[in-house]
Amino acid sequence: MTAPRSLTLRILRSSPGEGIAPHWQDFLVEEAEGMTLFLALGEVRERLDPSLQFDFVCRAGICGSCAMLVNGKPTLACRCLTRDLDPLITLAPLPVFELIGDLSVNTGKWMRGTAERLETWIHSQEETALTAVEAPMEPALAEAIYELDRCIECGCCIAGCGTAQMRPDFVGAVGLNKIARFRLDPRDTRSDDDFYELIGDDTGVFGCMSLLGCHDVCPKGLSLQTQIAFLRRKMVKVGVL
Numbered sequence: 001m002t003a004p005r006s007l008t009l010r011i012l013r014s015s016p017g018e019g020i021a022p023h024w025q026d027f028l029v030e031e032a033e034g035m036t037l038f039l040a041l042g043e044v045r046e047r048l049d050p051s052l053q054f055d056f057v058c059r060a061g062i063c064g065s066c067a068m069l070v071n072g073k074p075t076l077a078c079r080c081l082t083r084d085l086d087p088l089i090t091l092a093p094l095p096v097f098e099l100i101g102d103l104s105v106n107t108g109k110w111m112r113g114t115a116e117r118l119e120t121w122i123h124s125q126e127e128t129a130l131t132a133v134e135a136p137m138e139p140a141l142a143e144a145i146y147e148l149d150r151c152i153e154c155g156c157c158i159a160g161c162g163t164a165q166m167r168p169d170f171v172g173a174v175g176l177n178k179i180a181r182f183r184l185d186p187r188d189t190r191s192d193d194d195f196y197e198l199i200g201d202d203t204g205v206f207g208c209m210s211l212l213g214c215h216d217v218c219p220k221g222l223s224l225q226t227q228i229a230f231l232r233r234k235m236v237k238v239g240v241l
């Protein structure tokens, strides 16, 4: 039996609220069987420093709250096994989002702002008849909508996006994916002209540089490349007509 590895978690710490500037701090943790980064961080907080800030809710890759930069790459900490990494692991908060402290960032505020701006809800003129029988939807269409709805708003695509680092008002792959989702939904009566009003400029689909960092880091494997390319074609059509 091989001895457990000793891991060094090199964490970028800071606390804007308390005026603590960013600085690196190392923590030594003994690796356990099947250890995830989330478990390693829990160990640090329990044994070494209870003040360490990081977020988690589900521990199962569903809530999207534990995203951070792992060796520079946006990653969900709860789905990342330490055995897949070298013993020296650097952890930093996601860029772009408001920093709360240490590894904790306010993705919720950003996501809400983007949802309000892009009006990511069904727009329909029809009155909702509460007693009416539910209208059926083609299974293939329902499946395609569900596929885009799998986004967990973790923020990895924003943290991996060159445009989002330069333009705070860029809606990013998460925003464009949401537009693709509502565009597909027949219950939403908005036209491509309406969607153009929302994403037909540099803060939307024309700000995208198509380098596909978003596609590479999305932990849910969403088809961001396809969605962005498709939306761009549709929006160009509206723009030139």
Ligand code: SF4
Residues within 6 Å of the ligand: 157, 160, 161, 162, 163, 164, 172, 173, 207, 208, 209, 210, 211, 212, 213, 214, 215, 228
């Ligand atoms: S392809 Fe577009 S949205 Fe995706 S990372 Fe690049 S600039 Fe950002």
Ligand code: SF4
Residues within 6 Å of the ligand: 150, 151, 152, 153, 154, 155, 156, 157, 158, 173, 174, 177, 217, 218, 219, 220, 221, 222
């Ligand atoms: S599109 Fe992917 S990377 Fe971006 S927020 Fe949704 S799940 Fe996360």
Ligand code: FES
Residues within 6 Å of the ligand: 055, 056, 057, 058, 059, 060, 061, 062, 063, 064, 065, 066, 067, 076, 077, 078, 079
């Ligand atoms: S804790 Fe929910 S996705 Fe990691």
